[in-house]
Amino acid sequence: MEQEREKEILSAIHHCVKCKLCSIASFHPNVEWLPLCPSGQYYGYQAFYAPGKMEIFRAILEGEITEPSEGLLNAVYACTVCGACYEKCKQITSVELGAPELFEEMRRELASKGWILDVHKSIAEKIKETKNAYGEKYKYKAETTDQNADVIYYIGCTARYRVPEIADAMLEIFDKLGLKYQVMGEEWCCGSVLFRTGQVEAAKELVAHNVEEIRNSGAKTVVFTCPGCMKTFEKDYPDMGVELVHSTQFLTRLGNMNLKKDDLKAAYQDRCHFGRDFGIYEEPRALLNAVADIKTMKRENEQAWCCGSGGGVKSAFDDFALWSATERLKEAKEAGAEALVSACPFCKRNLKEAAENEEIEVYDVVELVNRCLEGRLR
Amino acid sequence: MNETFSKSVKALQAIVGERNATDDRAICTSYSRDQHWHFVPAKNPACVVRPGTKEEVRSVLMLANKHKIPVIPYSTGINVRGLTIPVHDGSILLDLSRMNRILEINPEMKTATVEPGVTFGMLFEQTRKHKLRPAFPDAPLTVSVLANYYLRGIYQTSATDGHDHTISYEMILPNGETLKTGSRALSEMPYFRSGVGPDFAGMFCAHPGTCGVVTELTAKLYRLYDNRKEYFIGFDDVGTPTEFIYNLMHDELAASIRLVDNQSWLEGIFGTFDYAYEKLPKFVLCVLVEGVDGIFDAKDKLVRKYMNESGGQVLELPAEFARTFEDECLGGAEKSCMVFGLPGKGNYHCIGLYGPLTQAAKYYEVHEKTALEVGIPKDHIHFYIDPIYSFHGQLCYFELDVFYDGSDAGFGDKLRNYNAKQFHRLLELGIYGWFRPYAGIIEPTAERIGYLAEVWKKFLRVLDPNEIMNRGKLF
Numbered sequence: 001m002e003q004e005r006e007k008e009i010l011s012a013i014h015h016c017v018k019c020k021l022c023s024i025a026s027f028h029p030n031v032e033w034l035p036l037c038p039s040g041q042y043y044g045y046q047a048f049y050a051p052g053k054m055e056i057f058r059a060i061l062e063g064e065i066t067e068p069s070e071g072l073l074n075a076v077y078a079c080t081v082c083g084a085c086y087e088k089c090k091q092i093t094s095v096e097l098g099a100p101e102l103f104e105e106m107r108r109e110l111a112s113k114g115w116i117l118d119v120h121k122s123i124a125e126k127i128k129e130t131k132n133a134y135g136e137k138y139k140y141k142a143e144t145t146d147q148n149a150d151v152i153y154y155i156g157c158t159a160r161y162r163v164p165e166i167a168d169a170m171l172e173i174f175d176k177l178g179l180k181y182q183v184m185g186e187e188w189c190c191g192s193v194l195f196r197t198g199q200v201e202a203a204k205e206l207v208a209h210n211v212e213e214i215r216n217s218g219a220k221t222v223v224f225t226c227p228g229c230m231k232t233f234e235k236d237y238p239d240m241g242v243e244l245v246h247s248t249q250f251l252t253r254l255g256n257m258n259l260k261k262d263d264l265k266a267a268y269q270d271r272c273h274f275g276r277d278f279g280i281y282e283e284p285r286a287l288l289n290a291v292a293d294i295k296t297m298k299r300e301n302e303q304a305w306c307c308g309s310g311g312g313v314k315s316a317f318d319d320f321a322l323w324s325a326t327e328r329l330k331e332a333k334e335a336g337a338e339a340l341v342s343a344c345p346f347c348k349r350n351l352k353e354a355a356e357n358e359e360i361e362v363y364d365v366v367e368l369v370n371r372c373l374e375g376r377l378r
Numbered sequence: 379m380n381e382t383f384s385k386s387v388k389a390l391q392a393i394v395g396e397r398n399a400t401d402d403r404a405i406c407t408s409y410s411r412d413q414h415w416h417f418v419p420a421k422n423p424a425c426v427v428r429p430g431t432k433e434e435v436r437s438v439l440m441l442a443n444k445h446k447i448p449v450i451p452y453s454t455g456i457n458v459r460g461l462t463i464p465v466h467d468g469s470i471l472l473d474l475s476r477m478n479r480i481l482e483i484n485p486e487m488k489t490a491t492v493e494p495g496v497t498f499g500m501l502f503e504q505t506r507k508h509k510l511r512p513a514f515p516d517a518p519l520t521v522s523v524l525a526n527y528y529l530r531g532i533y534q535t536s537a538t539d540g541h542d543h544t545i546s547y548e549m550i551l552p553n554g555e556t557l558k559t560g561s562r563a564l565s566e567m568p569y570f571r572s573g574v575g576p577d578f579a580g581m582f583c584a585h586p587g588t589c590g591v592v593t594e595l596t597a598k599l600y601r602l603y604d605n606r607k608e609y610f611i612g613f614d615d616v617g618t619p620t621e622f623i624y625n626l627m628h629d630e631l632a633a634s635i636r637l638v639d640n641q642s643w644l645e646g647i648f649g650t651f652d653y654a655y656e657k658l659p660k661f662v663l664c665v666l667v668e669g670v671d672g673i674f675d676a677k678d679k680l681v682r683k684y685m686n687e688s689g690g691q692v693l694e695l696p697a698e699f700a701r702t703f704e705d706e707c708l709g710g711a712e713k714s715c716m717v718f719g720l721p722g723k724g725n726y727h728c729i730g731l732y733g734p735l736t737q738a739a740k741y742y743e744v745h746e747k748t749a750l751e752v753g754i755p756k757d758h759i760h761f762y763i764d765p766i767y768s769f770h771g772q773l774c775y776f777e778l779d780v781f782y783d784g785s786d787a788g789f790g791d792k793l794r795n796y797n798a799k800q801f802h803r804l805l806e807l808g809i810y811g812w813f814r815p816y817a818g819i820i821e822p823t824a825e826r827i828g829y830l831a832e833v834w835k836k837f838l839r840v841l842d843p844n845e846i847m848n849r850g851k852l853f
């Protein structure tokens with residue numbers, strides 16, 4: 001790591017006063033003790049809370065920790081990098097600790113030393129081989145309806161191979177609305193999991209491929225159903241001169257869809273990267289409100305509880321991921337919801353698995369829109 | 379690590395479960411430093427143990443006692459004075475945060491009984507249902523109620539509550555014996571401090587280390603009133619408001635009274651929105667009045683009378699400001715303790731002491747003098763006074779603050795110089811005592827307390843002959 005950057009990071013770490021206010025949602029004025037950090041809450045040791053992780057990073061940078069240990073890898077990688085801690089910290093301290101960036105940087109530092117979980121290494125291998133994070137044989141999801149369409153739908157690995165109902169719903173929406181769109185001739189993984197787990201080098205090939213495909217398509221807008229993919233394009237890809245939008249933004253913008261509201265009582269799961277990275281809280285809610293009866297949970301928006309699957313957690317620490325999801329489902333039920341609705345395939349997948357033993361449905365918002373869409377634009 | 383120790387980790391895992399004890403280096407590192415690291419250097423415990431029950435605590439202590447392994451109890455670790463940072467190699471850090479049950483809230487008795495992991499936030503969430511609250515320190519509401527009361531803190535959020543909120547507790551000693559204080563020793567009713575004989579609860583409290591592990595504590599709760607009103611009065615010096623403070627205390631009128639300076643606590647307390655703090659008078663007295671109908675009105679009337687006679691400037695501060703002050707005085711500090719956002723002054727150093735109000739101006743003078751002498755810039759020097767009921771001896775808490783950038787090693791040196799001079803100067807000037815006898819402050823103090831130091835030493839040896847409890851923190 002460059003010396004200047006190391007200094008900056010250490011300075012940020014020194015400013016953390018270890019107050020641990022980042023472990024709970026804002027207490028006033030509702031006077032409720034609501035945990036915010038899934039990793040700390042599940043594992044308990046200080047190492048799993050933001051201030052503890054920062055201390056570990058300091059010790060690595062200052063040469064106190066010179067070899068990997070199980071605890072080190074767990075503390076660093078059993079964190080969804082959800083950023084809830086920083087949302088809270090910056091509200092009360094305004095110190096410059098961009099915790100998620102810091103934690104991703106810590107992962108890059110670890111990866112550069114080869115200190116990485118086997119399961120994350122094997123994902124990198126799968127991606128190398130199959131160009132998707134699940135090691136699946138490539139499947140065409142749809143035919144491009146118009147080679148010249150301005151809109152290209154980037155489907156992403158999870159909606160392609162694990163929760164295909166989301167991609168199906170989105171494609172049906174395009175069709176029902178009579179919108180022209182493209183899909184990539186050969187869509188490769190966006191590289192999110194590699195970036196989030198510090199394996200930056202391995203992602204370069206993917207970026208180059210996807211950039212070329214998009215440039216060749218001539219599309220002006222890339223639509224994502226996955227905020228994780230969208231974040232990766234925004235943060236880790238070169239500027240392609242195209243607009244990156246999420247399905248919920250895209251659909252809200254259309255504005256005049258002929259939607260028939262359902263009486264389903266639904267709570268909205270803020271996807272961490274979507275809200276905290278892009279500040280998008282309203283559009284998905286507006287869309288959901290058009291198709292369902294929204295129930296508000298105690299922890300929402302900036303201080304939403306993460307579903308538990310991000311940052312490479314689902315693949316490496318499934319128990320923890322499912323526990324976090326179960327906590328969220330309970331909260332949704334307490335709020336009177338019959339369904340928990342996300343706007344992210346990754347959230348949906350984890351929440352759905354956790355919901356197997358809970359009496360609650362899990363959807364992506366595009367599924368509900370598709371269900372309630374009567375037809376063409378009004 | 380020696381062989382006995384690695385065997386001990388296995389033995390500890392046998393007591394608390396494999397998941398709850400570890401000597402993993404990274405996990406231990408996460409406990410190695412707090413914000414006092416310029417004064418108490420980082421040091422790893424050799425292992426971290428997370429007991430879930432009293433019986434597990436007892437077994438851990440007995441094992442440590444047998445092998446003479448230092449033990450550092452840790453409830454939430456937010457003490458900001460390096461109190462849970464090990465001094466010796468091979469220490470066990472006993473993380474008690476899993477023990478987080480509220481064992482009883484008794485509205486009739488106005489008490490709560492809690493385990494070490496219960497925080498002020500957790501407790502208040504429950505007590506407010508009974509229109510009761512604990513006495514809040516101006517510490518983040520993520521800190522342990524038990525550890526805070528056991529250490530005896532400062533509760534500037536509500537001066538009316540006084541200084542000591544502990545009624546009784548149960549403590550496990552290194553030899554595995556359970557010691558119960560106050561009426562707990564005699565009956566199932568933990569509601570009376572004095573119980574039998576001397577005030578044992580007081581004797582085991584507020585040591586620089588500890589005598590054992592407190593596993594449950596019964597504390598006082600206080601009423602939450604519907605009628606409340608805040609006043610903010612500006613002054614240009616420390617001396618002028620002292621008469622006003624005296625009157626408020628003498629007539630027992632206000633719940634919270636603090637004189638703060640505009641560039642530190644005020645900005646930290648309320649500074650999460652834009653406000654021209656620098657335009658306020660140098661010192662601001664923040665007053666909160668509360669009470670039942672009738673009494674509230676009478677108190678409020680008198681407060682306003684004294685306020686108008688005080689020679690200060692009554693300030694109209696934004697409503698959000700007043701709301702935060704009220705919320706946090708009577709509901710736990712979240713924003714108000716966070717001065718850490720101040721650019722270039724993100725970390726905080728303070729000497730907290732008890733003394734009479736009559737000495738206020740002198741403490742401020744010596745604070746400024748010493749700070750300037752060691753090269754601390756004037757705009758980093760802050761001060762604050764908090765009178766304490768029932769005001770015998772004009773008891774006040776004084777905080778001599780310096781806000782600084784913790785990543786600036788040179789500033790750390792200045793602060794160490796400041797401490798070296800200031801501890802002695804304050805002792806010369808005359809104080810009642812320190813806010814917590816932590817490392818650095820206790821040494822020059824112990825030299826001055828005569829035979830009491832000998833007795834103190836002997837007392838600790840009786841309870842902890844192998845000196846395993848927070849070894850190195852005292853004597």
Ligand SMILES: Cc1cc2nc3c(=O)[nH]c(=O)nc-3n(C[C@H](O)[C@H](O)[C@H](O)COP(=O)(O)OP(=O)(O)OC[C@H]3O[C@@H](n4cnc5c(N)ncnc54)[C@H](O)[C@@H]3O)c2cc1C
Pocket residue numbers: 017019450451452453454455456457458461462474494515516517518521522523524525526527528529530531532533534586587588590591592593715716848
């Ligand atoms: C911003 C800020 C402002 C603060 N302002 C105030 C304030 O206004 N008033 C105030 O009183 N405090 C204040 N504090 C200090 C802090 O609140 C207390 O020190 C805290 O309550 C004790 O810390 P803790 O609960 O995390 O205990 P810990 O840090 O876990 O422990 C503190 C000490 O107690 C011992 N200990 C812990 N648990 C036990 C146990 N169960 N049995 C025996 N010994 C034990 C430890 O070994 C250690 O010596 C402030 C802290 C911060 C960060």
Ligand code: SF4
Pocket residue numbers: 015016017018019020021022023050051085088089090093095097
């Ligand atoms: S990250 Fe921020 S909120 Fe969390 S412990 Fe550090 S200073 Fe406090």
Ligand code: SF4
Pocket residue numbers: 036037038039040048049050053078079080081082083084085086099100306
């Ligand atoms: S990023 Fe999320 S899981 Fe990780 S420490 Fe912060 S709040 Fe906890």
